[in-house]
Amino acid sequence: MKITLIAGxxxxxxxxxxxxxxxxxxxxxxxxLEYRLVHTG
Structure with a gap:
């Protein structure tokens, strides 16, 4: 399962x-499990 975490x-x-x-x-x-962290700031 792939999870995307988004934080700003x-x-x-x-x-x-x-x-x-x-x-x-x-x-x-x-x-x-795999995760990707997306930084929006």
């Missing part, structure tokens, strides 16, 4: 950080 300012990155951590933990468990 620092507060948005703070909200996305736990999501990225969860994705990384899922990847370590063998789930096929």
């Amino acid at each position: 300012a620092r507060p948005n990155f703070m909200k996305i950080a736990p999501i990225i951590e969860a994705i990384k933990q899922s990847q370590e468990k063998g789930l096929a």
